[in-house]
Amino acid sequence: MTTDEPLAWVVDDEPAIIDIVTFALDTQGFRWRSFQAAQPAWQALRTELPDLIVLDVMLPDLSGVELCRRIRDRWSVPILLLTAKGESSDRIAGLEAGADDYVTKPFHPRELALRAQVLVQRPQAHAGAVLESADVRLHLARTEVFVSSSRVMVTPSEFRVLHALIEHAGETMPFARLVSTVWGDIDRVGNRELLKTTVYRLRRKLDAARPGASERIRSVRGVGYIFDPDGAE
Template sequence: MTTESWKALVLDDDPHIASVITFSLETRGFSWETASTGKEAWNLLKKQHFDLAVLDVMLPDISGIALTQRIRTAYSLPIILVSALGEESERIEGLEAGADDYIVKPFSPRELALRAVLAVKHGSGRADAAMVSNGPLQLNLQTNTATWNGTRLELTDIEFRFLLTLASQIGKVVPISHLLNEVWQTQETSGARDMIKSTVYRLRKGALAQISKPDLIVNVRGLGYSMQKL
């Protein structure tokens, strides 16, 4: 892969800092998209393929560290955190959350660009991390598609994210609150159980019936849902 094909997601609520980052990435051949909030960045990730994410830590709606943790549940792209917080404990927290690198402001644009290239090159060997599997069921995080023994399953985005969330914790009970956060990106509980039941019903009558596995998703009454290990 050449740098001409690399695309970066740049998240910073300061337009000046965002422009410095995007300019530095351009010098290394990156194309880019920018976001100023975590929600906006997450929506871009769901719609487009990115080879790198450069995230500010201090954001108006969610911390860059919390967003890194969320990204790691669904995507394998390299992540660079950029922050004015440079204490050792803060850097360690970012790296433990799943970031590949942590750069402290003020930073050298040339150094950031170099680290971006290195992060992408090192991350190119992580292709297996872009796939979540449970026996013959494979969920591709880069294309948001699912296959059963190589045959593609017809799923809506919600159904894919629901299966992905369960498949990421096979055999474990996933609480309703976690499903709401990961699948619907909300913490609003009003009508939540009916919404989840409807999704499970559609899956059992649709994709899971297609593969003769309507019982793959298990309702653990009062706690949440789980996926059987195949």
């Protein structure tokens, strides 16, 4: 293995699930490290930051949602949430806490592997590539966002949503097209909820950088979203 291979952490208290997840990660060339509780993973983050965290909602010492929230207070590392089938409240809570995507148990290893791969992919761009509209600026190679001169810490999914909207500034992006662009599929139950929660988080962060900046991202009722360069004037 080389150091170019992404490192994933798997945080789950079920050894059988860890085996399935790590098998799936192996197929995509990930290195991995596993934890069976939240606190050891949290402590390990002081000395190492992985490229991806696969995080179960139900953990013995601290909920995965709370761990996700703590991580988001400091880092933008991609988080893939594992939730139980039918527990939509756990999924929503995890997304609101900052998770980038989710997989519902039981899951197919191929699905998890593909979702993990999407989350660690970076835009193909040269070091100085910038995408800009009005006062919002994206540095593509570094996946950084600025509003005016203020840097905004965003998650990978938030970055990709904003990237897609600014690339098509002034054009309404349908829900299905945005989901396909950001997460690579359009058929899963809960996709619109995933997109709406991600946009909600993104708009809050833009407003924190400059009050009113979130007005550049407008909802087109029943259709999708549009980035309006004049929306925050």
